[in-house]
Amino acid sequence: MRTFRDLLAWLENRGDLATVSRAVDPRHELTAVMRRMQAGANKGLLFKQVKGTDIPVATNLFGFRRAVAASLGLDEPSLLRSMVALEGRRMPVEHVATGPVHEVVKTDDVDVARDVPQVVFAEHDGGAYITAGVLIAPHPRTGVYNASWNRCQLVGDDKLRVRMMPPQHLGRYHAEAEALGQNLPCAIVIGAPPGLMMSAASKVPYEVDELEVAGAWQQSPLRVVRCRTIPVDVPADAEIVIEGEVVCGVREEEGPFGEFTDAYVPVMRNHVFRVKAITRRRDAIYHAILAGGTEDLNLVGVPIQTEIYKKVAQFVPRIRDIATPGYVFGCVIAIEKDNEDQPKNALLAAMAAYSWSKVVVVVDADVDPFDAADVLWAIQTRCTPETGIYVVPRIPSYTREDVRDIHRGKVGIDATVPLDKRALFARRRFPGEDAVRLEEYLDGR
Ligand SMILES: Cc1cc2nc3c(=O)[nH]c(=O)nc-3n(C[C@H](O)[C@H](O)[C@H](O)COP(=O)(O)O)c2cc1C
Incomplete structure (x- = not known):
């Protein structure tokens, strides 16, 4: 799969994508529906009408670990072995002049409290958050690309607040830019290709280019296009890209946020991101991930399992x-x-x-x-x-x-x-068990 849409189509073809046409409030209601889905059939969800925005919202696309495997063209039983084998086969990106992510380019009058779906997850969260954003930045000196998932608080106008503390690599990139007295050019990619979603979730060594690792895992070069306002390459096929800079020397209070641990992280002084442009597909689909939900735990879990596999x-x-x-x-x-x-x-x-x-x-x-x-x-x-x-x-x-x-x-x-x-x-076995089709035995209702 090369695009986020390929993943949606795969889920749809299997009957694993449920759609919601009824208008849904992104503040709590969307998450409440998602939670019920995760506790039951655990299918992917596509909310077609979300109040306050014309952008549909997809979620729970990786509710099952086999979806992670399939998104990389792999089988689940051999997923970890295959990921380890592929990781070293890094592929340089393929530069293209333009792509679907530039169908709509907005540089004036940007307001992240209006131009992005305002999903509020847990009861005491400090407002709406982007949780499924892959942050991409080239290293300020070497140009090596890092990709990581970081929650972003949607403050309003051109401002976001980002949780990206060192030793997290993006935090280290920013610290190096800050030491040079510079802002860090950075793009937030929403609806990224699956290979990139996986490399962003992984502990790829600091010196290694995560766009090239994304190519390794999707087994084809990542198609990238240059951002319109910053010197950063982003996936040409992404759904939405927020271009901007992580500001030098500024920290602001961010949070609280209901984290993957099922508890809140308190308000902390975190980084500030200034938006320069929002680019997107004309019919863009937004991605929202509930921290600690089944989708998040598969995305975070598979790279951890892979690291453990390597050592064991x-x-x-x-x-x-x-x-x-x-x-x-x-x-x-x-x-x-x-x-x-x-x-x-x-x-x-x-x-x-x-x-x-x-x-x-x-x-x-x-x-x-x-x-x-x-x-x-x-x-x-x-x-x-x-x-x-x-x-x-x-x-x-x-x-x-x-x-x-x-x-x-x-x-x-x-x-x-x-x-x-x-x-x-030795465990007991029951001959014939696998072949039994219950409906052939049970009397009608
Ligand atoms: C959906 C999702 C959200 C995440 N949010 C954060 C976050 O807000 N802050 C953070 O430090 N790590 C977050 N992570 C974990 C990092 O993305 C992950 O540890 C990654 O490997 C860090 O990249 P790095 O190795 O380049 O530092 C998140 C992971 C996922 C899958």
């Missing part, structure tokens, strides 16, 4: 898959072990691969790491607490200052069956 694979040759339940603060690694050291090495490797990992569980390959009940079953039937639980004291997991004390220490749980007891733990 150094010790364990056969990894079935890796899940990151519990708001990506922990992981479950399903392996086929050859010796008793492998689960222990996997635990430590996973803790080191991703610093936020607080609880790491290793299970056998006959356990579904994505099924919480199955994982708990494995812990309760296969783990010896006295010898199979490892507490690593004092090592921090989540690093937010005001909750730091709670996130000191990590736990590793080896819930794999001892190799010499495998036969005793």
Whole structure:
């Protein structure tokens, strides 16, 4: 898939895109509907009529992990292995003179409180936010492109406030521009190509160009066009681009915001973005992501799973898959072990691969790491607490200052069956189960 629209079309063809024609209020109502969808069928949603704007709003496009895989042309069972294999095959971007994202160009009288859908998510959020914006900036000295997702508070007129603190790479780019006394030219891309959405969510090394990694993951060069008011290249096929600069030497109070942790981050002094232009497709579709919703957790989770996969694979040759339940603060690694050291090495490797990992569980390959009940079953039937639980004291997991004390220490749980007891733990199978079609057996209603 090369465009955001390809993803919408894929969902639609599978019957996985629900549309809403009724007018919906972007303040709370849209999110309330989305939440109900995520708790049920979890399909993608396209709100066709959103009050206060003529731009439709799409959301929950990555409600299922298989949508992440499909958007990159990959199969879910081998997703992590494939992503690792592809990551190194970086592709230079393809420059084009113009593209759909420039069908409408607005440089005068910009008002972000009017020209962008005003989606307000949680009860105490400090107003409307862009949550599905990929921020693209070239490094102030080297020109290497960074891409990352950053929430942006829609203040009004030409002003946004952005959460982008170092060590986040965009924050570091801005710090380097600031040291030179410069603003940082930056574009906010909404409705980005899937490869770029994935590279923006990933911890790509600081020196590596994330537009080239986007090409690697979508397995074709990213088509880019030069912005109209800033020296930044953006995807020619994006839905909407907000061109501007992150201002040098200015911080303002931003927040509160209901974060992916399911709690609020308080008001903090964050960066200020000045808009120079808004460009878009004539029939642009806006993308909104609920922090901590199924879509967000898949987008954030898959790159984390990939990082963990890379490290664990150094010790364990056969990894079935890796899940990151519990708001990506922990992981479950399903392996086929050859010796008793492998689960222990996997635990430590996973803790080191991703610093936020607080609880790491290793299970056998006959356990579904994505099924919480199955994982708990494995812990309760296969783990010896006295010898199979490892507490690593004092090592921090989540690093937010005001909750730091709670996130000191990590736990590793080896819930794999001892190799010499495998036969005793073989799971039951029920012949014919997979082939049964219930409707052929049940009497009519
Ligand atoms: C939908 C979404 C929203 C996000 N919002 C933020 C944010 O507001 N601030 C932030 O620091 N990271 C946010 N992240 C996480 C970063 O985008 C992610 O950590 C990324 O890898 C950082 O890029 P970097 O490695 O170039 O620093 C978000 C991720 C997603 C998927």
